[in-house]
Amino acid sequence: MTSGIGARGETNTEERVGLTHEDLHAGEHGTRARCLPEPWMCDVFHIDGSLRDIRVLDTTRAVWIAVLERLRAVADETEVEHPYPQLDPVRPAFADLFRAWADDPEGRGTSFVFRARFGSVWLFSLPCDEEEIEFSVWPDDILDGVGVAAVLRFLVEVATASQRRALLTGETVRYDPEMLTLISHDPVTGITSHI
Template sequence: MGEMNARRQVELTHEDVHAGEHGTRARCLPEPWMCDVFHVDGSLRDIRVLDTTRGEWIAVLERLRVVADETEVEHPYPQLDPVRPDFADLFRVWADEPEGRGTSFSFRARLGSVWFFALPCDEEEIEFSVWPEDVVDGAGVASVLRFLVEVATASQRLALLTGEVVRYDPGMPMLISYDPVTGLTAHI
């Protein structure tokens, strides 16, 4: 199994993540530490990528459209395709055109039985949310870890799973992270 780094985080390889024993009873997760990460406490868990650009947002959404079991987009812009808008056009209307200001769009992706959703507030931080009560078994955890890896890989940046906050501060603890450069998953 993984080793502890200098910040007292356990680092796991991709193979370690998938080697956990998956139980069948409710809340039985691949590794004991995951019970704390997905403890149902009334708040969401957020998957974040910090200091991003519009291009990275678009790359992530396009990647998820390909790899997810199902995706949904909702937006208020009549000039765009109502079901499958082009993401570059969606961001352009939302962020650049006067009619898009003050409104937003939503994106949802399902991997396995777990839904992840985004309601973009700005281009500088990618954020998806997931309800911890949707992550009830090893398959749910595997979906969250896979989503984290897909987001990091598409953006080519560190992706973090955090508790629910309005704005993430780098001094706050991350629950799980995936670094596409090193290929390591870390957790507190």
């Protein structure tokens, strides 16, 4: 199923957000997971103790920097934590962060954390390499259709800034092509698809 999302992340789902999905999913311990407005949302954000990852493949340092700068500009709030005393502790330049992390032999083995809040949902990244962008979100934080819309907006912003397809998958260390893509946004077509 697909739905169109505009350049600013608005969805065309005013009617659909008001729907109630009555099928409650039993958790692995017999507990009932809260249900989101549509069945696919429950499947994507089922609370199972693992993160959901937002990924962009085949990236470079320049793409990472473009994405982080875009998120810093459009998110409701951002935070950066890093171990580099020579850099601004609150708002370091992303090019400087990448130099300290990837180019400085003393920086190897450490990284930095970037967090962005869209609405009430926090998404975060601990960069591991320059070739694959990865952000994570806890499905426990997605409480309703508004939370889903925040994740979709984030996905669109990442895809737009990187000019590459952004994928939301289950939690994994590295992307596996055989892994199910739960949601994706293609910045070329402007189409967001979900399972």
